[in-house]
Amino acid sequence: MTALPAAVRIREVGPRDGFQNEPETIPTEDKIRLIDGLMRTGLRRIEVTSFVRPDVIPQLSDADQVLRGIDIPEDVEVSVLIPNARGLERALLLRDRFDDIGVFLSASDTHNRKNVNRSTDESLAGLEQVIATANAAGLHVEAVIATSFGCPYEGEVALDRVLEIAQRLAAAGAPEIAFGDTTGMANPLQVRDVFTRAREALPGVELTAHFHNTRGQGLANVLAALEAGCESFESSFGELGGCPVPAGATGNIATEDLVSMLHEMGVQTGVDLDQLLECARDVREVLGRPLGSHTLVAGPIDWQRG
């Protein structure tokens, strides 16, 4: 095992990736309270909503109100997910309320078509325009490549293809590329390969790992990514989240479990785990069901007890 980074960046994506996957829309005032809480845990990056079409994802149709309503501390980077030029147009009306945008496409054509009804190459062309507009507006851009580790419809996704897409997005002006294990098909050896090769192919680009815990292997993949030098992760409080297609795709890794493991290994995150657990308890109460997060059930490790 190689040395691990001394510190990593975490982007909390629960308010977007999680809330959009709940069958019942969460009331706007609850969202605002939950995001305000998360922004005070020490998390420095939070994806708070998405400017998708309200008729497609009604759960996030209050994007404007959420963005207007939250109380943003100076040291927090707020990001919103942008599906296309139209979404960016809507978001830019509230330009002073966020710092980053996330854009996304799938490395596999079939998943991309089922998700956004066009080919990966069509998405790429559209996103190049979106990235240019975002750059002109002074926004940081994170480009997320879904199904980077495998596709539930096509099976294997060639790493060469994933890296080619990443290079095009970086060349278009995205300083951060996230590799998404959208349906939890990644294994640690593969994660090591992807991040090792991505570091070579994308010098100077921030590489972010976005893992799902679909088969319980999420934190093992985090460990492999850390060993390959990855210093940026995305996760959801409570282990919320999933993917609109296919049905039943399960949650992101839980931010509480990620933070617990990192802190136990001496990797700094800046996050106060107790405050984060407070937020996870709050969202569990709002949703009224048990959540997938393990540390939420077990509590943090108490080395002082005895």
Added chain:
Amino acid sequence: MTALPAAVRIREVGPRDGFQNEPETIPTEDKIRLIDGLMRTGLRRIEVTSFVRPDVIPQLSDADQVLRGIDIPEDVEVSVLIPNARGLERALLLRDRFDDIGVFLSASDTHNRKNVNRSTDESLAGLEQVIATANAAGLHVEAVIATSFGCPYEGEVALDRVLEIAQRLAAAGAPEIAFGDTTGMANPLQVRDVFTRAREALPGVELTAHFHNTRGQGLANVLAALEAGCESFESSFGELGGCPVPAGATGNIATEDLVSMLHEMGVQTGVDLDQLLECARDVREVLGRPLGSHTLVAGPIDWQRG
């Protein structure tokens, strides 16, 4: 990341570690059917019950009937957990029905006292006798050291102490030592240290990892153990299990999740994942509640789809 072993051994402990932690005793005929199923998945080692006092753990008071009732294939090593000399005496009445015994103690005094009402040193002395008797009967002995990675009552447990206990147990005649993360306090860096130092301290001894998924980090710890050369693991189908003390201690790693991750990395286990999932579905139906296993919910990865 160093090279991983080509193959590992898995001991399924759900029928003991899992069933003893269920509030309602599972009917004996269900246990027998479940164990018979597990023994036909390719799992080569199964801990089927424990000869504890029936008034202390009534859930396993049918140890004799279970051991008599199961239909044991030739290539499966059946093991039973033995708390003390009295338990071994009872088990030896059915000597032809099992191959291995597991004995256990906790590295931390407080946990050992709460679990078995004596000090670690008192347990050690007793187990040396039990191991001698077992060896005389031609049994393979696995000695499990609970709280090897931390104690919920005392906090840190000195690795020197853990290794000293391991050496005494090995010297007494236990060819296999398992290090138990009884309440899920281990992190991957610590796991690497423990197994690296244990390999040096215990040449020729089989070293087994027994992890719990208390804070979602179970498979990350498996990865770290693999990297440190560990080739033997214990897990529970369905993510059943826990520990009698303290209350609320959560489950072992799920055998399905372990097998899925290992196979994806090309590490052989001999287990048929589909058949194992069949057993996990069966126990979920018997228990009538959702279980912690992720692969049980998501299904195995299908690389052929598309």
